[in-house]
Amino acid sequence: MLILKCPYCGVMADETELSPGGEAHLTRHGPGSDDTEFEAYLFMRENPRGVHFERWRHAHGCGKWFHAARCTQTLEVFGTYSAQTTRPPQDLLDTISEKRPGWRWRDLA
Amino acid sequence: MSDALLPLGGAAFEGIVTIRETGPQGMIQLRGDLSDPGLAAAVEQASGAAMPAPLGAHVTGPRGLLWMSPDELMVLVPYADAARTVAELGRALGDRHALVADVSDARAHFTVEGAHLRDVLAKLTPADMRREALAPGTLRRTRLAQVAAGLWLRDPLTAQVFCFRSVAGYMFDLLSAAASEGSEVFHHRA
Numbered sequence: 001m002l003i004l005k006c007p008y009c010g011v012m013a014d015e016t017e018l019s020p021g022g023e024a025h026l027t028r029h030g031p032g033s034d035d036t037e038f039e040a041y042l043f044m045r046e047n048p049r050g051v052h053f054e055r056w057r058h059a060h061g062c063g064k065w066f067h068a069a070r071c072t073q074t075l076e077v078f079g080t081y082s083a084q085t086t087r088p089p090q091d092l093l094d095t096i097s098e099k100r101p102g103w104r105w106r107d108l109a
Numbered sequence: 110m111s112d113a114l115l116p117l118g119g120a121a122f123e124g125i126v127t128i129r130e131t132g133p134q135g136m137i138q139l140r141g142d143l144s145d146p147g148l149a150a151a152v153e154q155a156s157g158a159a160m161p162a163p164l165g166a167h168v169t170g171p172r173g174l175l176w177m178s179p180d181e182l183m184v185l186v187p188y189a190d191a192a193r194t195v196a197e198l199g200r201a202l203g204d205r206h207a208l209v210a211d212v213s214d215a216r217a218h219f220t221v222e223g224a225h226l227r228d229v230l231a232k233l234t235p236a237d238m239r240r241e242a243l244a245p246g247t248l249r250r251t252r253l254a255q256v257a258a259g260l261w262l263r264d265p266l267t268a269q270v271f272c273f274r275s276v277a278g279y280m281f282d283l284l285s286a287a288a289s290e291g292s293e294v295f296h297h298r299a
C-alpha cells in the first residue's frame with residue numbers, strides 16, 4: 001500500500017484517495033517543435049526500477065496536484081513536494097542520494 | 110421559497126451505531142485567498158465561527174467553517190439563511206478574486222452516532238480513524254467506499270458525514286450496511 005503525504009493539506013493519503021498523474025517534470029513540446037521532441041513529449045517515459053518522480057492528485061481530499069519521489073522497487077517514499085516547480089527540491093535530491101548512492105533519473109542524479 | 114426536501118426524507122437506521130440523515134443544512138462553498146484578513150473577517154462574521162487552521166472544522170449547531178483545501182472553505186449557516194449569506198459574503202468580499210456558491214441543495218448530510226462510529230467508518234474509508242488522527246474539530250475529506258465524502262466529529266460519539274446529494278442513497282445504504290447488527294469490530298475506542 002502506497003501512502004503519500006499531501007504537501008498541500010498535510011494528510012497522509014492512501015493510494016486509493018489519490019489519482020495518478022504519470023511522470024513528473026515533462027517538458028511540453030507543442031506547436032513549432034520537431035517530430036522527435038513531440039514524440040518524446042507524447043510517448044517517451046521513464047520506467048525505472050528504483051528512484052522515480054511522479055505527479056499525483058489528492059483527488060478525494062483537497063483536490064491539489066503534487067509531486068512525489070519514490071522507489072518503484074521497494075515502494076519507499078522519499079518525499080512529496082509542490083506542483084509549482086520544474087525540479088525537485090535540493091534537500092529531497094540529497095535525501096535520495098543518501099539512500100540510493102549513484103542513482104540517476106533523466107538528467108537528475 | 111418552497112420547502113426544502115431532504116434527499117432521503119430524513120432516513121434513519123439503527124444498528125451498532127445510529128445512522129440518521131440530517132438537514133437541511135445551509136452550505137456555502139467559498140474559494141479564495143484564505144490568508145487574506147478581509148476574507149477571514151467576512152467568513153467569521155457570516156458563520157459566527159473562528160477561521161479554522163488547515164483541516165479544521167469549527168462547528169456549533171448549524172453554523173461553522175470547514176477547511177476544505179488551501180483555497181476553499183465551506184461556510185455552514187442555517188438553511189433558511191443561505192441565500193442571504195451568499196449575498197452578504199459577496200458584498201463583504203468586494204472585488205477580491207473569490208467564488209461564493211450556495212451548495213446547500215447539492216449535498217446530503219448524515220450523523221453516525223454511537224461508541225462504534227470509528228470502526229464503522231474505518232470499514233469504508235482509508236482515512237486514519239484513530240483518535241489521535243481524527244479528534245473532534247478535525248475535518249477529513251476522503252472517500253467512503255466509492256464516493257467522495259467529508260467527515261468530522263461533533264463530539265467523541267457523533268460523526269457528521271456529508272457527500273454529494275446524487276449519491277445520498279448509496280451513502281445511506283453503505284453506512285447502514287457497515288453498521289449492521291452483529292458487525293462490531295472492537296478495534297477503535299470511541
Ligand SMILES: [Zn+2]
Nearest residue numbers: 006009058062
Ligand atoms: Zn491534500
